[in-house]
Amino acid sequence: MKISYNWLKEFVDHDLSPRDLAAKLTMVGLAVDAVEEHGEDSVLEIDLTSNRPDCLSHLGVAREVAAITGKSLQMPEVVTGKLSAGTTQVGNVTSVEILNPDLCPRYSARIIKGVKVGPSPEWLVKRLEVMGQRSVNNVADITNYVMLELGQPLHAFDLAMLKGRRIIVRAARDGEKIVTLDKEERELTSQMLVIADAERAVALGGIKGGEDSGITETTVDVLLEAAYFTPAQIRATSKALGLATEASYRYERGTDSEIVPVASARAAAMIAEIAGGEILSGIVDAYPLKSDRKQISLRRKRYEQLTGLKFDVAEAEGILNSLGFEAEISPDKTALKTSAPTWRIDAAIEEDLVEEVARISGYDNLKTTLPGSAGAGAYLPGETGRRAMRGALSSLGYNEAVSFSFVNAEADALLTEVAEGSRLELRNPIDETAGFMRTTLLGGLLKALEHNFNHGSRNVRMFEVGKCFLNIEAERPEEIERLALIATGARNEADWQAASARIDFFDLKATVEFVAESLGLPSLSFAATDSFSHLHPGRSAVISLDGISLGRAGQLHPRVAAEYKFKQPVFVAELDFGAMLNARRAEVRYQPLPKYPTVVRDLALLIDTGVALSAIEKAVGELAIAELVGFRLFDLYAGKELPAGKHSIALSLRYRAADRTLTDEEINAMHERIVGKLTQEFLAEVR
Amino acid sequence: MSDRITQLRTDFERELSAATAEADATALRDRWVGRKGGLLTAEMKTLGKLSPEERKTTGAELNELKNYVESAIETLLGEFAAKREAEQLAKERIDVTLPGRRVQAGHLHPITLLRQKIEDIFVSMGYEIEDGPEIETHFYNFEALNIPENHPARSPQDTFYLAGERTTELALRSQTSTMQIHAMQKRTPPLRVAAPGRVFRRDTPDATHNPMFYQVEGLLIDRGITLGDLKGTVEEFVRRLFGPDTKTRFRPSYFPFVEPGAEIDYTCFKCGGSGCRVCKGSGWIEMGGSGMVHPNVLRVVGIDPEEFTGFAFGLGLDRLCALMYGLDDIRLLYENDVRFLEQFR
Known part of the structure; x- marks a missing residue:
């Protein structure tokens, strides 16, 4: 997420330089990957973790800055709701009907009549440029601007193109088609959500508008959409269609359902100011499924148990309040009762509050300790x-x-x-x-x-x-x-x-x-x-x-x-x-060193090449000559002068008795038995 | 001194100076002091014919001459032996600068070298090394780790799944954190476990990605374990891995299986924190995720999070390997080019 340093300052009047601000944000969990200078401004590139979609806007990051610096958060004036509106009630011109409130819990519409679509003023073009966005026209630019500012995606319809001038939020029909703003025809399924007029789908809800209902140079009256869509639905549709937009990116991560009318007012005011026209009075705000603020408590005991830090209840209250948690200290001052803001979709349990307080107060304050020793370590078996x-x-x-x-x-x-x-x-x-x-x-x-x-x-x-x-x-x-x-x-x-x-x-x-x-x-x-x-x-x-x-x-x-x-x-x-x-390990047992000499006799045999050495060794073994203590092949020769199918093998046989020196006669007798067995069994010839 | 003795001495001196080879010296010895027929041996025998008076003086002179002859010949023989030995040794001279003869040793894979080092550190800090399946069920890979249903990690975009109909869907584990669950199921706290191993993610190979890589995960559960213990443990770990001056930094971060969570940075092993190419000028290198084990994770394995707390931290070996050895392309790790492998020891 790109954040403009100057824009951010409109929300919080802090005195940190861009670099210092980047360092501070990094240390509270908003990792700033880069700080780039853009003329008078600097842009902070923030690598947001997936649990913090609330920071996909300048307002969201500003809340963090306010918490870090202790300064107060200033909302832009128009955002606070001072909207100069006409006498016609918007509700008399259009209506909103939500058929699938589980997929779209809130949908609002405002109408601005008599706008002049044209190029954006220089400052707006520049600001979008700093954010890496190209200017399209004043109305489209304003919807973009407000999204970057407040985190609420917006869509502008050409009211004249909406049949029946009404909005129906419903599931698409299987096989229903829509041509989106990028001129692609897309076939939909009943798993997807569309924004429709009296006759047909005019937008892919929360993802992209339709080609023939969008703002053009000839648009005079604008219907401004600000809504809240269920993240899972947007994610599934975006994936199924292979279509990801700035809007879908925010909706699928989770936007703030409560910012809807505020963002709508902000954009309507900007449109009236920049593109001219008259804002109809009021807002059509269908809000069948209201989001609740989660009630979460934080106990001193739990904070200290998890962090090892001392719990300063006043400090914790200050931090949580600056982040919008509406903290209240318990009478015995050992705990805080909070009401999590709707934009903090990640906050659900006590441990989340532990992190909020610890991270803003600073992980640098953690005392490093080593857990007491607990027995020996061990390698993997084997x-x-x-x-x-x-x-x-x-x-x-x-x-x-x-x-x-x-x-x-x-x-x-x-x-x-x-x-x-x-x-x-x-x-x-x-x-x-x-x-x-x-x-x-x-x-x-x-x-x-x-x-x-x-x-x-x-x-x-x-x-x-x-x-x-x-x-x-x-x-x-x-x-x-x-x-x-x-x-x-x-x-x-x-x-x-x-x-x-x-x-x-x-x-x-x-x-x-x-x-x-x-x-x-x-x-x-x-x-x-x-x-x-x-x-x-x-x-x-x-x-x-x-x-x-x-x-x-x-x-x-x-x-x-x-x-x-x-x-x-x-x-x-x-x-x-x-x-x-x-497998079984070989047992290691000491063998007494030989006391009597070993006699080596060599034996060369002409034998069939098909006889395996293992067979010969086995045959010798069958004689069970205890004094034979070594059997080793030391030469193998196959030459042309030898009969076909035969080769010559040379064995070294070692004889020794444990209790005496063997006599020549004894050795000869044993050797002869071996020769006899091999010549007989394998038709081998002594060479 | 008798003329006879003088004459003998003169003769010997002449013959001695004429002896130029070792054989001459041995012949000289036989001729003069040989037991049989040696000139001086024979001369000794004539002493008996002399008067006691003469016998005494002549005997002494003769003895003196014999000693002289023997020692002169001995010296001469010694010189010849020394010369012969010197010649032999000179002949045996070799060029010690010729290459030594050895078997060309093989090399262990850099990931193995690093993994062994890390295992050694964990074991020395009281951890049991644990290993487990590389093909995992949804429960171990995601659910037990508190990874939400709609988390991108679960999507087939990110995680490899096995084909075919099964009672339980199987995936290639996408993090060694799966081992936290296995380890806690097998033991009761307090426990300390470290699990190194292969993990898989659907990343198309490029200079900084492979669809398979190695991680190691450390887990400690006990009563009274805090974030401070995590920080202290990680500090000790990196000091043992990179050297005693290494420092660590904790940044808040998000991993579904911990809360609070932290990203660990350590001071660059190359520049020590002043900033260089390895750490891209920041002085810090990202090690990996960590945090206090999420209460949901503890509950899954039947551990009461109010009684026991614990921490987990993990790091990727491939990236560490790339940083430590300056690899500009980590695909090299699994190409098994011997020219690459032979560089590690």
């Missing part, structure tokens, strides 16, 4: 794990990504096996291509990867932890905390000694294991799978712990990679991080 995971991943070179929770449904569907109905759709997305809640974090990471590729970063490791959403048969959807990883490109930068190597599945696997270890989980198991359509069927694994699946890892399926136009292999993993945080 926060230690979350931080450990973040530490582990960043130490491995993974950057943390944060993506939007809403995604493209097709992209999301490409990456999960979630059923169509489980994906939650937004009713009103801002981006139609991102209208669903994510069921996987991978979509965000792939999009991020695409962005990075497009900007020249080819070596990318990223992770994201966050919620995924699933529609389930419950009041609320399921929100699952997941962790996703993406890795592609070089594992390390080539340096002056070593060449760079490419990231592959085993880097990703080690990363997942490292994360699990950072959480203190027992070892995870990885099993081959081809059941995830977004993963390479020969290069993907189900990750589980204690037989419960925690997630998946693998190379992005070439088909999916092609959708993104990725030209290099991309590795992804996604884990149910919530489940990992809740």
Whole structure:
């Protein structure tokens, strides 16, 4: 809201400079964003909170200034009601009928006859210009002026254009049409309110006038509307028609029903003075639903309880009275009885009065105290794990990504096996291509990867932890905390000694294991799978712990990679991080350090490529050789000279007994059992 | 001194000065003082043939010579060893200015870094961190927070709603204040809770807006809690976040779930309050809304507002992030460009 410094001074004779005034207003809750000089005048740009529509006028802001400075509020003379009027009673010329008083509790009309519509005088043009408004003609300018001054929107009809010279305030008929002042034809519904004459709608109530009933250069007699409309109705109509005006802006926030006749008088007097003409005597004022002043009390006890400030009953009375609350001190001086002004639609309860007194007396007076200590604070359950995971991943070179929770449904569907109905759709997305809640974090990471590729970063490791959403048969959807990883490109930068190597599945696997270890989980198991359509069927694994699946890892399926136009292999993993945080922790127990030596025997086998290492390890395990304390693959070789379908694996087996040094014979015997089992079970050959 | 000894000494001196390599020195040692066949070792054995008188003087002279020879050879060997070591070390010299070998570390998201810092502060001030659903019912997102039926925040212009027929209409939470209600339902006062998290508003992305951002909300309910406690708490909070000289300012403001309400400003962390580009010359930066929890909100969760009072305050992490790091476009926060992410630590 723009407020003219000079205009404001007509209401309150204060001695604050524009800057000081801006600072004071800011500190009582009317945040002044800017002070701009306009020749002799200054304009204060106030960022009003939605609860204070009463300050959408100079009068409203002036009341605040009066309260701040302790000066009295001076209403302009004509506003106080001294109207030189003709002998004809307005009621004999026109009538007002309100059919929907719940939507329009008050509607008034005055008539000014014999006006001369023309340009506005210089001072009026200038004042509107300072407020950022263009001059139209004298009558229109005056209605604008009074709205900016008193906060009451006004509308001027050409009386000659009103059929039957009467006003009917009614709901529109479904399909009823009106051409508004902006020359737009608008189709209405029965939810909307119109101002009609005897035959048709002549204005959209509280929003905009009709094209063929408005003031023109040929207008001679003016019917001046001043009304009070119910905010919700105006808001709904304005939204439905996509039509917002200065009038609708004020009405939908809440105007003062009691200012209606005052504003009407002010405008009529100005019209008669500037545009000439005769004001008919009196006002037609239909006011079927009168607004009540709310009775609110303020107790000393409550004020002190909420603010920690001492309650000065006289000061509080002064503040509330200057704001129009008609405060009255209780006989025991511990409370105030007030009657809230009709313009303060925000004032309803005692706490509102607490704020009124505290803010005008100044929040700067608040004594700062710290509430007494009340026990220890606590992090979110799992926060230690979350931080450990973040530490582990960043130490491995993974950057943390944060993506939007809403995604493209097709992209999301490409990456999960979630059923169509489980994906939650937004009713009103801002981006139609991102209208669903994510069921996987991978979509965000792939999009991020695409962005990075497009900007020249080819070596990318990223992770994201966050919620995924699933529609389930419950009041609320399921929100699952997941962790996703993406890795592609070089594992390390080539340096002056070593060449760079490419990231592959085993880097990703080690990363997942490292994360699990950072959480203190027992070892995870990885099993081959081809059941995830977004993963390479020969290069993907189900990750589980204690037989419960925690997630998946693998190379992005070439088909999916092609959708993104990725030209290099991309590795992804996604884990149910919530489940990992809740999973069983590995128990840490001290193991006595070995007293006897360990003997290492290597074993090279030519074996079918289809035999998984886990199968070999399992077979060895079945022999239950207690002295076998280590099993490690240290070489894997597949060369052309080897028979088709075979590769060579080299195992390092470690033997040790807890109570003695093993003899060669003992070790040989155990080693032979292992060799025997593997050659027999997998038709492996010792190389 | 016997001529014999003099002669031996002269011979040794000559041979010693001729020794130029470590092998010469060891050969010299074997030749002169070797246990088997060393010249002086053999000479010692001849002493027995002498008279006791001669044996004593010659023996002493011979011993003196032997000590001299041994120490001279030892010195020479030491010199050679030192030289050999110096050569070896010189050969092993590296260029310490070559780059160190390390794994390129990853970086946490700036929002995470800020959120962790804020959580640490809240926990140190006795608050429990709370988390909750990002998809909310009307009750938690609006009604319980005293947000009026016709408040613009409720409109589909501002808030995301889920499609489909449901018993309860669901929205993406538009503020972390929803957590006030969850937190108070789970506990009985006195309570202190802080809730960081994602919130959603229908803002088209531009340099200063994203449809998703992060907030954190602090809530304290107890007997005898005042606006002064709120101010003191916020002051302490910003001092821990931005440094001990940070000051705060309260301006009256309006948020439906508090009354009285206040906007919190703090002195600019960049200029300390004198005015700069970060604070647009005012010296103050807007932190967020705060106030005394509205009696209607307390009643919703069954807390008697006459017995208990409390305050809530919130702040937006994205904007703070943008101010702290000088981001000119907050869309960068969710683009996940590694060149951006790698700048934060």
